[in-house]
Amino acid sequence: MELLLKWDQQLFQLINETLHNSFAFTFFSAITNVADIAVFFLTVFFIYALISKTKAKTTKIIFNVLTPVFIVFVITVILKLIIQRPGPEAFVRPWPEFSPFPWHYAFPSGHTSRAFAFAVVLGQQLPMWRWPLLGAASLIGFSRIYIGAHFPADVIAGALLGVLVVFLFKKLHK
Numbered sequence: 001m002e003l004l005l006k007w008d009q010q011l012f013q014l015i016n017e018t019l020h021n022s023f024a025f026t027f028f029s030a031i032t033n034v035a036d037i038a039v040f041f042l043t044v045f046f047i048y049a050l051i052s053k054t055k056a057k058t059t060k061i062i063f064n065v066l067t068p069v070f071i072v073f074v075i076t077v078i079l080k081l082i083i084q085r086p087g088p089e090a091f092v093r094p095w096p097e098f099s100p101f102p103w104h105y106a107f108p109s110g111h112t113s114r115a116f117a118f119a120v121v122l123g124q125q126l127p128m129w130r131w132p133l134l135g136a137a138s139l140i141g142f143s144r145i146y147i148g149a150h151f152p153a154d155v156i157a158g159a160l161l162g163v164l165v166v167f168l169f170k171k172l173h174k
Contacts, residue, residue: 008153012088015145015152028143032111034136065121068169072117072162073110080105088148109150109158112141116162124170137162
């Protein structure tokens with residue numbers, strides 16, 4: 001376990017410090033919030049579907065997309081509260097009082113888990129977009145390391161969680 005944590009910190013430093021430049025930081029700072037923006041617009045679309053006249057098919061599609069993403073969000077919060085792993089910032093600049101709120105814990109990465117859940121579930125609906133969506137989710141995950149919000153293991157766990165929840169949801173929802 002000690003070796004895994006050391007590898008995690010070394011890989012974080014390589015990505016976050018060695019590869020760091022101002023243009024890339026600005027780019028990845030913008031990329032990191034794409035998952036939240038996509039979920040916001042999906043939620044707006046879901047509300048529209050509820051009041052739309054053609055809501056039966058639209059509501060079903062949105063339910064199948066939004067529900068796994070919401071489940072991933074809930075599971076991520078629960079895991080953060082159970083595991084309570086601080087992010088890299090806590091090791092660089094320890095906070096005087098570490099907050100008990102789940103968004104201050106790092107494992108697993110919530111942005112990454114939502115991005116992968118969204119990419120996989122949308123990729124199932126739109127197969128020709130599967131690989132670009134997974135590429136975008138990977139970019140979001142990488143951005144979380146690059147901007148210093150997460151260690152690589154947090155991002156890997158978030159990606160696996162997002163994919164796993166979507167596949168379990170699909171299997172149970174048939």
